[in-house]
Amino acid sequence: MKFGSGRTHILKKSSNIGAAKIAIMLGDAKLDRYLREFNVGSRLGIDLPGEESGILRPVGKWTKISSSRIAIGQGVSVTGLQMLGILCAIANDGKLMKPYVVREVVAADGAVLLRRQPQVLTRPIRPETAALMRSLLARVCESGGTGSRAAMDGYRVAGKTGTAQKLVQKHYSETDYMASFVGFLPVEKPEIGMIVVFDEPQPLHTGGSVSAPVFAAIANQVVRYLDIIPPETAPVRQAASSESNETF
Numbered sequence: 001m002k003f004g005s006g007r008t009h010i011l012k013k014s015s016n017i018g019a020a021k022i023a024i025m026l027g028d029a030k031l032d033r034y035l036r037e038f039n040v041g042s043r044l045g046i047d048l049p050g051e052e053s054g055i056l057r058p059v060g061k062w063t064k065i066s067s068s069r070i071a072i073g074q075g076v077s078v079t080g081l082q083m084l085g086i087l088c089a090i091a092n093d094g095k096l097m098k099p100y101v102v103r104e105v106v107a108a109d110g111a112v113l114l115r116r117q118p119q120v121l122t123r124p125i126r127p128e129t130a131a132l133m134r135s136l137l138a139r140v141c142e143s144g145g146t147g148s149r150a151a152m153d154g155y156r157v158a159g160k161t162g163t164a165q166k167l168v169q170k171h172y173s174e175t176d177y178m179a180s181f182v183g184f185l186p187v188e189k190p191e192i193g194m195i196v197v198f199d200e201p202q203p204l205h206t207g208g209s210v211s212a213p214v215f216a217a218i219a220n221q222v223v224r225y226l227d228i229i230p231p232e233t234a235p236v237r238q239a240a241s242s243e244s245n246e247t248f
Helices: 005-012 016-026 028-037 066-070 080-091 127-140 207-225
Strands: 104-106 112-115 120-122 158-168 171-185 192-199
Touching (some): 005 016, 016 066, 080 192, 127 158, 171 207, 192 207
16 A cells, blocks of 8 residues: 555544545455454463453454444454554564563572563564554654654654543443553664553543653653663654644
């Protein structure tokens, strides 16, 4: 799929209409396949109890408008871990990895009782597609993008804002939201992936205004702790822009 200047703004401006149109272009079967390849609707298998699988109905039960609704986050449910995994797959050249908390357990005598190695679950997109997505997601955090408040001095950040209406009594609420920002950095060689989620934030409720600044604040501390050197070509952060264009 070729991207003209208008299409590159779908992510940057978080356009629900643009996302819905792309889903319709893909078709139900291909959209369903991509979602499942990214593990939507399935557990990732992290080494912690209580992981949820999320909700993705079989494609045979979709209605005529399901794909356009799923594209904007309605009619589907994902966990924060699943969403982070999707962004990290893009950062990792299209490889979706199995997450884990404990890498190694060593006994007092030095014997290794447990050692986990990186494990690829799926590879839903090609490396060149992942590279294109990294570039597009980086624009989200530039001036004029809905994630501009996630920008950091010296580092290029890539990510996506989320502003989801909560389901209340089988209807989407007009007042209660889940606000999120998920991203990674540095774009040139990703080393950190993180998601920040707020449940019913007030008075602001969009991911760009609530979650993105927290992402930047945490990431600024993490890059120092991990001694991640800023790439020489990284920009100086510009003033955050208005988020009036955010729709998702």
